[in-house]
Amino acid sequence: MNRLRSVGETHFFRHPAQFDHMAKVLGGDRSPVRIWSAGCANGAEIYSAVLLLAQRRPLERGRFTFTGSDFNADAIEGARQGRFSSWHMRGCSERLREQYFRQVDEGVWQLDRDVVEQVHFFCHDLLEGSEIEPQDVIFCRNVLIYMDPASMARVVDRLFHWLAPEGILYLGYSEAVLAGEHPGLQLIDSSLAAYRRKSFELTTLPVPVLLPPVPLEPLRLNPLRPRLAGRPEALAFLEEAAHFVNNDQPRQASRSLKKSLYLDPSLAVSHYQLGLLELGEQRVEQARRHWRNVITLARRQAPTDTVPGWDGCTWDQLLQWTSKQLKRLGETDV
Ligand SMILES: C[S@@+](CC[C@H](N)C(=O)[O-])C[C@H]1O[C@@H](n2cnc3c(N)ncnc32)[C@H](O)[C@@H]1O
CATH class of the missing domain: 3.40.50.150 (Vaccinia Virus protein VP39)
Structure with a gap:
């Protein structure tokens, strides 16, 4: 594992x-x-x-x-x-x-x-x-x-x-x-x-006990490294968001993630994380929107390349996890 x-x-x-x-x-x-x-x-x-x-x-x-x-x-x-x-x-x-x-x-x-x-x-x-x-x-x-x-x-x-x-x-x-x-x-x-x-x-209990794949929280896992792709200013906001997430300040984290996307709309990790935060606030439609963006971005990338801002996660993994999240929200065409 x-x-x-x-x-x-x-x-x-x-x-x-x-x-x-x-x-x-x-x-x-x-x-x-x-x-x-x-x-x-x-x-x-x-x-x-x-x-x-x-x-x-x-x-x-x-x-x-x-x-x-x-x-x-x-x-x-x-x-x-x-x-x-x-x-x-x-x-x-x-x-x-x-x-x-x-x-x-x-x-x-x-x-x-x-x-x-x-x-x-x-x-x-x-x-x-x-x-x-x-x-x-x-x-x-x-x-x-x-x-x-x-x-x-x-x-x-x-x-x-x-x-x-x-x-x-x-x-x-x-x-x-x-x-x-x-x-x-x-x-x-x-x-x-x-x-x-x-x-x-x-x-x-109904068997088998199958749990849905669940979100990882990339921001906690990945201190940003300068070698990662992505605009540095946007990555700095991602780092700021990581700090807020680690300190249980989801609203502030949301704001920083939105700023990172304003500077670099292709930052899939920010979309993924915002999806989680929106879902945590019961805003299902917004979560969906962010995760659909992740899917669109991920499909354009080489599956085995690493996702900028998420060390150790490939585009293929991100695509799979995000598709499963969307299916949990009732989407069938992912
Ligand atoms: C971020 S800390 C959380 C500490 C505390 N539960 C809290 O919320 O304040 C995560 C802890 O989980 C431990 N951990 C991670 N995977 C584990 C596993 N498979 N079995 C036991 N401990 C694990 C880590 O070593 C680390 O100390």
Whole structure:
């Protein structure tokens, strides 16, 4: 299976509405509750869950189990240390900083041992790793976007199996479309990218479980290189858009992408990305328009050439993925 390069960008309380939602859902006295951050990078995500719940009421021994996993051993090593830069802490309130962290160096913060010890970290590959016991909450955010379509489908299906009945899966905002067509997952709220495992027996699922190929998010994957084709000014806006996407600012990202297209209307990667962003805002017609542009552009290129702005992606791949996106939106002639 094709592996695309992945980055460990993360910070505390990324997508805060999802954490608020989790705290509300777990508000009762349910016990035990298992919470797992799959693809946890340096652990900021799972520690955010610990801090939020600990703030609401002292964590009773045995009520929660917190787990963090990543296939990157260095990330896990870092997560176990619980040491963070101010950049990773940018989502943390002053109060939390004071209550749970100690500054150990210029711009470096150490999380209290008590909190660090709440979390069990281990190396685990979501594609090939061993089975996991059923989890009540799984965060798997900003991980799938680095995978090829077949791998994404496999991981979504594995996540489904690792959820306890009625368990909740939080994906990254730009990944929300991925799980939508899994028959065992029910969308709770599209603005939260949150899914609940439906409570019916697996045997009642329609088989085979086929997930649609899903969008990769090229802007995250591909720092722009000067050697790429495309007008440099347009590529600079693409880079700006990548920054906004990485910081969960889709509207600003949209604006930058539009600027890049104004300067270079042939930048297929911008059209593709805008299609995703438009779909995320439920603007299906606009998404369609951008993806049709991608198809037109891709058909003019040599299939094995690399798409400018998207390292490692050929025109042929882009054509296939975009056609599948359009088919999902009901287009038959692609
Ligand atoms: C961008 S970070 C996301 C961190 C955190 N989930 C968040 O949203 O803030 C992506 C993480 O996913 C991990 N990852 C990518 N593919 C993986 C796989 N197949 N199995 C486990 N971890 C993976 C990477 O090592 C990286 O640390």
